[in-house]
Amino acid sequence: MSGDGESLWAGLVVIGDEVLSGRTQDVHVSWFARHLGERGIRLGEVRVIRDDPGEIGAAVEALRFRYAYVFTTGGIGPTHDDRTIDAIGAALGVAVVEDELILSAFRERFGELTAERRRMSRILEGGRSVPCSLATAPAICWGNIYILAGFPRVAREQLRAVLPELRRGAVVLSESRSLMLGESRIAGPLSELSGRHPGVEIGSYPMEPEAGVYETVVVFRSVSEDLLRAAVGEFDGLQLG
Amino acid sequence: MSGDGESLWAGLVVIGDEVLSGRTQDVHVSWFARHLGERGIRLGEVRVIRDDPGEIGAAVEALRFRYAYVFTTGGIGPTHDDRTIDAIGAALGVAVVEDELILSAFRERFGELTAERRRMSRILEGGRSVPCSLATAPAICWGNIYILAGFPRVAREQLRAVLPELRRGAVVLSESRSLMLGESRIAGPLSELSGRHPGVEIGSYPMEPEAGVYETVVVFRSVSEDLLRAAVGEFDGLQLG
Numbered sequence: 001m002s003g004d005g006e007s008l009w010a011g012l013v014v015i016g017d018e019v020l021s022g023r024t025q026d027v028h029v030s031w032f033a034r035h036l037g038e039r040g041i042r043l044g045e046v047r048v049i050r051d052d053p054g055e056i057g058a059a060v061e062a063l064r065f066r067y068a069y070v071f072t073t074g075g076i077g078p079t080h081d082d083r084t085i086d087a088i089g090a091a092l093g094v095a096v097v098e099d100e101l102i103l104s105a106f107r108e109r110f111g112e113l114t115a116e117r118r119r120m121s122r123i124l125e126g127g128r129s130v131p132c133s134l135a136t137a138p139a140i141c142w143g144n145i146y147i148l149a150g151f152p153r154v155a156r157e158q159l160r161a162v163l164p165e166l167r168r169g170a171v172v173l174s175e176s177r178s179l180m181l182g183e184s185r186i187a188g189p190l191s192e193l194s195g196r197h198p199g200v201e202i203g204s205y206p207m208e209p210e211a212g213v214y215e216t217v218v219v220f221r222s223v224s225e226d227l228l229r230a231a232v233g234e235f236d237g238l239q240l241g
Numbered sequence: 242m243s244g245d246g247e248s249l250w251a252g253l254v255v256i257g258d259e260v261l262s263g264r265t266q267d268v269h270v271s272w273f274a275r276h277l278g279e280r281g282i283r284l285g286e287v288r289v290i291r292d293d294p295g296e297i298g299a300a301v302e303a304l305r306f307r308y309a310y311v312f313t314t315g316g317i318g319p320t321h322d323d324r325t326i327d328a329i330g331a332a333l334g335v336a337v338v339e340d341e342l343i344l345s346a347f348r349e350r351f352g353e354l355t356a357e358r359r360r361m362s363r364i365l366e367g368g369r370s371v372p373c374s375l376a377t378a379p380a381i382c383w384g385n386i387y388i389l390a391g392f393p394r395v396a397r398e399q400l401r402a403v404l405p406e407l408r409r410g411a412v413v414l415s416e417s418r419s420l421m422l423g424e425s426r427i428a429g430p431l432s433e434l435s436g437r438h439p440g441v442e443i444g445s446y447p448m449e450p451e452a453g454v455y456e457t458v459v460v461f462r463s464v465s466e467d468l469l470r471a472a473v474g475e476f477d478g479l480q481l482g
Contacts, residue, residue, distance in 0.1 A: 017444055020284045021413075022274030023460070024446075026267065029289065033263030043261045045296070048270065048287035051444070055286070078425045079445040080432035116425040153449060172262075184319045184357040191321035203258055203292070204320040205265075208394060219264070 007223055008169035009044035010036055011063035015074035015084055016150060017051045027152050028073050035159060040169030040223075041069065051075055053083050057091025064145055069166060071159070074150030076140070078116035084147060085122055085140065094142065095125040102129050102138060109136060132161035170223035175232050179240060182206065182214035186240050190218065193235055199227040248464055249410035250285035251277055252304035256315035256325055257391060258292045268393050269314050276400060281410030281464075282310065292316055294324050298332025305386055310407060312400070315391030317381070319357035325388060326363055326381065335383065336366040343370050343379060350377060373402035411464035416473050420481060423447065423455035427481050431459065434476060440468040 012032055018024040026048065033043045044067055049055040056075065063070045075084035089096045102121040106113055113121075123129055127142030139158035140147040146162055148155045179186065183206045194202045200222040207215040218235065222228040253273055259265040267289065274284045285308055290296040297316070304311045316325035330337045343362040347354055354362075364370055368383030380399035381388040387403055389396045420427065424447045435443045441463040448456040459476065463469040 017442070018446060018460070019270060020274060020287065021415075021462070022271040022278060022284075025271050029260060030263040030266050033261060037263060043263075044291060046261065046287075046289035048289075050285060077445070077447060078428040080428070080435045081444050114425065116428050119428075120425075151447070151449065174262075184355065184361075187319040187321070187357050187360075194321045201258070203322050204318070205259060206318060206392070208392060219259070221262070 005170050005223060007172055008041045008068040008167060009066075010041050010069040010071060011067040012043055012046045013056070013059045013063065013070065013072040014046060014048040015051060015056055015072060016048065017081075019048050020050060028155060031152070031156060032071065032159065035156075035163065036166075037172060039163055039166055040171045041166060042169070042172060051081050051083060053087035053090065056084055056087035060088050060145060061091050064143070067144075068169075069144050069146065071146045071148060073148050073155050076120070076147060076149055078119050085124065088142070088145065088147065089124050092124065092142070094127075096122050097125045099123040099129045099138075101131070105131075105135055105138075130158070130161050130165070132157045134158075172221050172223055173225055173228050174219055174221045175228060176217055176219045177232070177235060178215060178217050180213065180215055181240060182209070183216050186216060186218070189238055189240060193231065193238070196234070197227065197231040199224055200231040202231065246411050246464060248413055249282045249309040249408060250307075251282050251310040251312060252308040253284055253287045254297070254300045254304065254311065254313040255287060255289045256292060256297055256313060257289065258322075260289050261291060269396060272393070272397060273312065273400065276397075276404065277407075278413060280404055280407055281412045282407060283410070283413060292322050292324060294328035294331065297325055297328035301329050301386060302332050305384070308385075309410075310385050310387065312387045312389060314389050314396050317361070317388060317390055319360050326365065329383070329386065329388065330365050333365065333383070335368075337363050338366045340364040340370045340379075342372070346372075346376055346379075371399070371402050371406070373398045375399075413462050413464055414466055414469050415460055415462045416469060417458055417460045418473070418476060419456060419458050421454065421456055422481060423450070424457050427457060427459070430479055430481060434472065434479070437475070438468065438472040440465055441472040443472065 019026045047059045049059050075082045098121045106117050123140045124142040129138035131138050134157050137154050148158045203219040205217045260267050288300045290300050316323045339362045347358050364381045365383040370379035372379050375398050378395050389399045444460040446458045461473050
């Protein structure tokens with residue numbers, strides 16, 4: 001737990017026709033949520049959008065002013081449907097340029113560079129590449145925008161490389177309680193409890209009822225251990241059911 | 242295949258702090274994509290947002306003018322963190338009212354109604370409830386907005402009930418080819434092919450490389466079987482590698 005007592009917030013833009021078509025199951029969201037969370041950065045919003053320059057530009061533009069950081073995944077390969085960098089450049093009014101760092105890493109590894117490799121060495125003018133453990137796949141940063149790969153394994157390595165340079169926020173602590181009751185039975189007392197503990201987010205998550213057996217998980221979240229403990233303690237003392 | 246030759250587009254708003262916190266893996270997106278797709282309705286955008294009235298209202302307002310349909314999942318239970326209906330009502334400037342259809346179904350099943358049941362009988366004024374196979378969990382409709390449950394099983398039954406009343410669009414047909422080549426090797430020819438077939442979306446999806454073995458899946462999508470066949474046929478005739 002660290003930071004100035006408040007969490008930072010981030011937005012995530014998942015660029016992927018293949019997710020929207022139902023062909024591929026997204027696996028970025030939960031991974032980003034957990035790893036950013038460990039640094040006190042909460043995911044405030046995710047947009048899954050098409051591989052379309054206008055959509056990509058609009059989503060990044062909308063989120064970069066609302067959140068401390070914006071991450072994008074996908075659309076940075078060498079093929080015609082990889083449009084992320086050009087789209088963000090156009091939305092920002094910033095030129096797309098080749099990055100010396102990436103070019104020299106590519107040259108070292110591949111020798112003479114093909115048009116495709118040159119294409120993959122591009123960043124946004126005024127931005128930079130962030131080297132990661134996968135030498136030929138740096139993340140691309142411009143301001144508070146981080147442009148990452150669509151491959152889960154590559155995106156994760158890139159996020160690992162980026163994390164140390166992000167500001168730290170207050171880590172959200174959480175505690176949960178499971179009750180063998182339907183949500184309706186606890187709605188009233190939970191609402192009152194929530195009103196008395198404004199520094200604690202209290203979520204009620206009913207489980208799939210099985211053969212008439214009901215279960216509800218109540219999750220408490222706060223950046224303050226004291227506030228969290230007070231709310232959970234009061235909840236534990238309630239006579240429910 | 243049916244409709245007027247064009248697909249319809251829908252937006253999906255997943256309301257869920259539990260998805261954004263990484264606690265829960267979203268399973269709505271791929272299911273909605275596939276089942277809407279069978280009716281010729283494509284998912285154009287998904288927003289995963291917090292259980293926050295302002296966020297919920299803003300997302301629905303943004304999407305309802307852009308897409309033929311907007312679906313929301315989550316936040317319609319009886320507890321204090323279930324804010325979807327009030328939030329959408331406030332954004333639309335529409336009152337929240339009790340629905341006679343839901344009230345009478347509840348009375349038949351539960352007798353005298355608790356405050357929680359009354360709360361769960363609410364819809365938006367001028368809208369309606371759409372009965373589904375789960376008698377006590379109708380979908381809620383207002384204009385082109387469909388408000389569904391967060392529970393996957395319930396949301397799926399609700400969507401099944403709603404599907405027959407949605408307009409039909411042209412179903413997207415797809416075909417794919419797998420090549421044991423990296424993306425860079427096919428980027429050039431694929432880009433030219435894509436330029437010659439504007440009625441066909443051609444996506445290139447590299448697979449995770451394993452021990453130096455590369456594979457790329459090329460997916461062709463079109464509402465026209467003829468255009469699809471022409472593009473795939475030309476691709477099959479290319480000398481790649």
